[in-house]
Amino acid sequence: MREPLHEIEDPILVRRAAAGDDEAFEVLMNRHQSRVYHHALRLMGNSQDAEEVLQDTFVQAYRNLSKFEERSRFSTWIYRIATNEALMRLRKAHRKREVLLEDAFGERGADEIRSFARSALDDVLDAETASFLEQALSELPDEYRAVFAMRDIDGLSNAEVAEVLGISVPAVKSRLHRSRLYLRNRLARVFGERLPSSEESRP
Amino acid sequence: MRINCRKVHELLSEYLDEELKEAVLRDLESHLDACPDCVLQVDSVKKVIRLYRESTAESMPVDIRIRLQDVLKRARESDR
Numbered sequence: 001m002r003e004p005l006h007e008i009e010d011p012i013l014v015r016r017a018a019a020g021d022d023e024a025f026e027v028l029m030n031r032h033q034s035r036v037y038h039h040a041l042r043l044m045g046n047s048q049d050a051e052e053v054l055q056d057t058f059v060q061a062y063r064n065l066s067k068f069e070e071r072s073r074f075s076t077w078i079y080r081i082a083t084n085e086a087l088m089r090l091r092k093a094h095r096k097r098e099v100l101l102e103d104a105f106g107e108r109g110a111d112e113i114r115s116f117a118r119s120a121l122d123d124v125l126d127a128e129t130a131s132f133l134e135q136a137l138s139e140l141p142d143e144y145r146a147v148f149a150m151r152d153i154d155g156l157s158n159a160e161v162a163e164v165l166g167i168s169v170p171a172v173k174s175r176l177h178r179s180r181l182y183l184r185n186r187l188a189r190v191f192g193e194r195l196p197s198s199e200e201s202r203p
Numbered sequence: 204m205r206i207n208c209r210k211v212h213e214l215l216s217e218y219l220d221e222e223l224k225e226a227v228l229r230d231l232e233s234h235l236d237a238c239p240d241c242v243l244q245v246d247s248v249k250k251v252i253r254l255y256r257e258s259t260a261e262s263m264p265v266d267i268r269i270r271l272q273d274v275l276k277r278a279r280e281s282d283r
Contacts, residue, residue: 026272058274
């Protein structure tokens with residue numbers, strides 16, 4: 001009896017799809033489309049552009065399956081196609097994303113970081129908070145946003161992110177660190193000022 | 204290694220990702236034991252990562268799924 005397709009692991013599905021099994025490709029697509037879409041959404045910042053990136057990614061993957069090298073994972077490969085597609089579109093749009101990534105935070109900042117760190121923000125993740133998280137992420141330069149999103153949101157390893165972006169692992173680590181600090185400072189500035197601390201709010 | 208607050212700031216991400224060498228990790232943790240400000244630095248970055256992870260939706264809208272299938276079908280047909 002044939003094993004149900006959805007139980008088969010990626011490498012075997014990729015081999016079957018490359019040999020012309022369209023059903024195998026659909027299973028791969030169903031498995032990875034949501035992560036690719038959310039990744040594209042974070043990079044592009046709107047659902048229309050994200051959908052175009054998603055569509056181009058899977059059409060390209062379908063047409064280039066024979067070029068897929070089995071030493072990498074299908075998920076990493078698909079991220080690479082999606083990321084390149086998104087970054088290319090952002091470059092074409094001449095989007096200027098030159099923000100100053102601040103590492104330092106002054107005296108006033110220290111208080112905000114303190115109340116942010118102690119806040120109960122993650123207990124009540126409301127729409128307003130989610131929208132500000134999105135806003136802060138969109139302020140990062142494109143290549144930094146790509147690193148933070150893949151590493152800290154999607155859970156790829158440093159080596160996988162390096163492979164996707166074609167940069168070194170130390171470069172990934174450096175971008176990740178600076179992105180985290182930038183986001184922390186932005187979030188602390190907005191939420192640190194107005195949130196009750198979880199320690200204070202608990203009896 | 205002598206670990207001061209500036210060094211903690213530099214090593215924060217590697218600490219959270221458990222990438223520090225044993226000796227550096229020990230020094231950093233003994234600094235943290237004595238420095239509540241640096242503990243806050245660590246906690247605040249941990250919180251950023253947690254917030255972003257939790258805010259992420261897993262599913263994709265159905266209409267986008269359907270349009271993706273259509274696009275792929277058209278690509279297949281045009282390739283044949």
